[in-house]
Amino acid sequence: MNLVVVGAQWGDEGKGKLIDILSEGVDITVRYQGGNNAGHTVIVGNKEYIFHLVPSAILRPQKICVIGNGVVIDPKALLEEIDGLKKRGLSIGGAQLKISSNAHVVMPYHKVMDQLREGKRSQKIGTTGRGIGPCYSDKVGRMGIRIIDLLNPQVLKAKLADNLNEKNDIFVKVYAFKNYDFSEIYKEYLKFGQRLKPYICDTALFLNQAIKNKKKILFEGAQGTFLDIDFGTYPFVTSSNAITGGVCSGTGVPPTKIGQVVAALKAYTTRVGEGPFPTEFGKEMNECIRSKGHEFGATTGRPRRCGWFDAVIARYAVTINGATQLAIMKLDVLDELEEIEIATAYKYKGKIYKDYSHDLEVLTHAKPVYEKWPGWRTSTREIRHYKKLPLAARRYIERLEKLLEVPVKYISVGSKRDEIIIR
Ligand code: GDP
Numbered sequence: 001m002n003l004v005v006v007g008a009q010w011g012d013e014g015k016g017k018l019i020d021i022l023s024e025g026v027d028i029t030v031r032y033q034g035g036n037n038a039g040h041t042v043i044v045g046n047k048e049y050i051f052h053l054v055p056s057a058i059l060r061p062q063k064i065c066v067i068g069n070g071v072v073i074d075p076k077a078l079l080e081e082i083d084g085l086k087k088r089g090l091s092i093g094g095a096q097l098k099i100s101s102n103a104h105v106v107m108p109y110h111k112v113m114d115q116l117r118e119g120k121r122s123q124k125i126g127t128t129g130r131g132i133g134p135c136y137s138d139k140v141g142r143m144g145i146r147i148i149d150l151l152n153p154q155v156l157k158a159k160l161a162d163n164l165n166e167k168n169d170i171f172v173k174v175y176a177f178k179n180y181d182f183s184e185i186y187k188e189y190l191k192f193g194q195r196l197k198p199y200i201c202d203t204a205l206f207l208n209q210a211i212k213n214k215k216k217i218l219f220e221g222a223q224g225t226f227l228d229i230d231f232g233t234y235p236f237v238t239s240s241n242a243i244t245g246g247v248c249s250g251t252g253v254p255p256t257k258i259g260q261v262v263a264a265l266k267a268y269t270t271r272v273g274e275g276p277f278p279t280e281f282g283k284e285m286n287e288c289i290r291s292k293g294h295e296f297g298a299t300t301g302r303p304r305r306c307g308w309f310d311a312v313i314a315r316y317a318v319t320i321n322g323a324t325q326l327a328i329m330k331l332d333v334l335d336e337l338e339e340i341e342i343a344t345a346y347k348y349k350g351k352i353y354k355d356y357s358h359d360l361e362v363l364t365h366a367k368p369v370y371e372k373w374p375g376w377r378t379s380t381r382e383i384r385h386y387k388k389l390p391l392a393a394r395r396y397i398e399r400l401e402k403l404l405e406v407p408v409k410y411i412s413v414g415s416k417r418d419e420i421i422i423r
C-alpha cells in the first residue's frame with residue numbers, strides 16, 4: 001500500500017530519518033510540496049546527510065526518487081545538492097531521480113523578494129529566505145515559470161520578460177532595490193534547464209503507471225501541519241499544503257491510491273521561526289532541551305524553540321491528515337527528565353479550548369492545561385523492543401496513543417538509522 005509521511009507539528013519532526021527507514025520497503029519516494037526550505041536529516045553509520053530538495057530515499061541505490069509538481073525548485077540549489085551527493089559517491093542519473101516538468105521554478109528575484117518583504121513586515125514570519133512564498137505567489141498569480149519552460153527558449157523569454165517588466169518596477173519603486181538584468185537570468189536559467197533535462201518528465205504519468213505496475217510509493221512530506229498554508233498558524237506558515245491533502249495536487253496521484261498515513265511527531269514540540277507556540281518552554285528548559293536534542297535548524301542553523309508535547313495540535317493534525325499510524329521521534333531526548341508534561345487543552349479568558357483554534361489571539365495568549373507524567377531517567381538509546389522500554393516510557397507513549405486515538409507504530413530513540421523501535 002502507498003503511504004505518506006507527514007509532519008504533525010511545526011516541521012523537523014524527524015521525517016528524514018523515518019523516510020530513510022520506510023523507503024527500504026517501497027519502490028519510489030516522492031516529495032509533493034515545499035522547496036529547499038526543508039532540511040531532512042538522515043544519519044547512516046557516521047555519515048550525516050541533509051536533504052533539501054532531493055527525496056531522503058536517494059541513499060538507497062535501487063530506489064527511484066521523484067520531485068513532484070507541487071514542489072518549488074531552485075535549480076541552482078538542486079544542482080548543487082545533486083553535485084554534492086555525487087561527490088559523496090551516490091549515482092544520481094535520470095533513472096534514480098525524476099523531476100516534474102510542471103513544478104515551478106524559484107527565480108533569483110523570489111529569494112530577494114522573500115527577504116525584502118520580511119524586512120517591511122512588522123509581524124515577521126521568520127522565513128528561511130529561500131524564496132518559497134514569492135514563488136508560490138507567482139504560481140497562483142499565473143506568473144510562474146515552470147521547469148519545462150526552462151527547456152523552451154521562446155516560452156522562457158516571453159515569461160521572464162513579463163515577470164521582469166512588473167518585478168523591476170516593484171523592486172525599484174517599492175523597495176528601492178536594483179533592476180534585474182534580463183539576459184543574465186535568461187542565459188543562466190536556460191543552462192540550468194539543459195543540466196536538469198535528463199531528469200525532467202511528466203512525473204504524474206510516471207507515478208500512475210508505476211502504481212498500475214504494482215509499485216509501492218512513499219510520499220515525503222516537508223514542513224508540518226501547523227506550517228500548512230490552510231491549516232497552520234496563519235500567517236506564520238509556509239506557502240504550500242504540507243498536509244496529506246497536498247499529496248494529490250502535488251503529485252497527480254489520486255486520493256484513491258493513498259493507503260497509509262504515518263504522522264511524525266517529536267515526543268515534545270519544536271518550532272523554528274516566528275508565530276504562536278502555546279507549550280513553549282521558558283528560557284532555561286528551552287536551552288536544556290535544545291542542547292539535548294541538538295535543536296538547531298537543518299536549513300538555516302537557527303536555534304529551534306522547544307516546548308512540551310501539545311496534544312491539542314497533535315489531535316488536530318491526526319484528524320486532518322487521516323493518520324493511520326504515529327511515529328514518536330526523539331523519545332531519547334526526554335530520557336533524563338524527572339517529570340514530563342503533556343498539554344491536553346488550552347485555557348484563555350476563563351474558557352477551556354479542547355480543540356485547536358484558528359484565532360491567532362487564542363493561540364498566542366492561551367495557557368496550556370497540562371498533565372504531568374513521571375520520567376524514566378534512564379537511557380532508551382540501546383532499546384529496540386517496545387517491551388524493553390522502561391515502564392514510565394511505555395506509559396507516556398500509551399498516553400499519547402490514547403489522547404490521539406491512533407496507534408504508535410514507530411518510536412525513535414536516536415538519530416541513527418537503527419535507533420528505532422517498530423511495534
Ligand atoms: P525533518 O525536517 O522532519 O526531516 O527533521 P530534521 O532532520 O530537520 O530534524 C530532526 C533532527 O533530529 C535531525 O538532526 C535528526 O538527525 C535528529 N533525530 C531524528 N530522530 C531522532 C531521535 O529519535 N533521537 C535523536 N536524538 N535525534 C533524532
Ligand code: IMO
Binds near residue numbers: 013125128222227238
Ligand atoms: P522541514 O521539511 C521547520 C518555517 C520557517 C518559517 C516558516 C515560513 O525540514 O520540516 P518559508 O521559508 O517556508 O516561507 O518559511 O516556515 N519552515 C520550517 N520550519 N522545518 C521546515 O521544513 C520548515 N520549512 C519552513 O522557519 O517559520
Ligand code: MG
Binds near residue numbers: 012040041
Ligand atoms: Mg527539517
